[in-house]
Amino acid sequence: MTPLNAKPEARRDARWMKLARAHDPILHLHCILVSELCACFSAFLDLPRDQQLGLTRAGLLHDIGKIKVLAAILQKPSPLTPQETQIVQGHAHFGHEMLLEDGETDELLLTTTRDHHERLDGSGYPRKLTAPDISIAVRIVTLCDVFAAMTEPRPYVAAMKWDEALAAMAKKRTRLDLDLLAAFATMMTAINFPKKRFSLFQDSTRRSSS
Numbered sequence: 253m254t255p256l257n258a259k260p261e262a263r264r265d266a267r268w269m270k271l272a273r274a275h276d277p278i279l280h281l282h283c284i285l286v287s288e289l290c291a292c293f294s295a296f297l298d299l300p301r302d303q304q305l306g307l308t309r310a311g312l313l314h315d316i317g318k319i320k321v322l323a324a325i326l327q328k329p330s331p332l333t334p335q336e337t338q339i340v341q342g343h344a345h346f347g348h349e350m351l352l353e354d355g356e357t358d359e360l361l362l363t364t365t366r367d368h369h370e371r372l373d374g375s376g377y378p379r380k381l382t383a384p385d386i387s388i389a390v391r392i393v394t395l396c397d398v399f400a401a402m403t404e405p406r407p408y409v410a411a412m413k414w415d416e417a418l419a420a421m422a423k424k425r426t427r428l429d430l431d432l433l434a435a436f437a438t439m440m441t442a443i444n445f446p447k448k449r450f451s452l453f454q455d456s457t458r459r460s461s462s
């Protein structure tokens with residue numbers, strides 16, 4: 253239960269998470285993991301306290317637009333059709349619009365929600381931004397999101413161990429910030445992050461990574 257004296261943003265975050273949990277429990281768990289990673293990584297980078305809190309919120313809400321995507325598509329245990337892929341990719345835009353309509357004014361939160369699928373080489377979406385237009389905050393949320401997607405179990409994805417995921421991410425050298433990735437890898441070793449997370453599903457086959 254949210255405390256009666258909670259700040260307005262805490263109340264809004266709790267409401268969004270309640271909606272996410274009701275829509276898709278896997279989405280809910282993903283948001284919690286990305287938030288945890290953003291909190292750890294921003295503290296490890298010794299960012300200012302307000303940015304640490306902002307990134308923790310950003311991790312929690314980055315995928316909130318997925319509550320506008322049918323759960324049957326999010327949970328589909330086989331490859332998505334091009335049309336379904338397009339619908340899922342709409343979540344970045346949906347999330348940004350939903351937060352704006354809810355009166356959200358936190359620029360870091362709005363930007364990371366809209367841009368967390370952008371990639372440094374322009375291969376991302378929705379705006380095909382390139383490195384100069386992708387902020388450090390977005391790059392941090394993106395790293396945490398990709399890492400979470402690779403290491404958490406889903407009905408259609410076999411979870412990777414975190415060192416395997418980091419190795420796979422390093423191969424995306426034109427897409428991700430390699431300096432941040434190196435720092436992230438150092439942090440994961442330093443905090444002795446569990447090599448493998450809990451498993452909700454068995455007999456998974458990998459459909460895609462983030």
Ligand SMILES: [Fe+2]
Nearest residue numbers: 314315368369
């Ligand atoms: Fe996303």
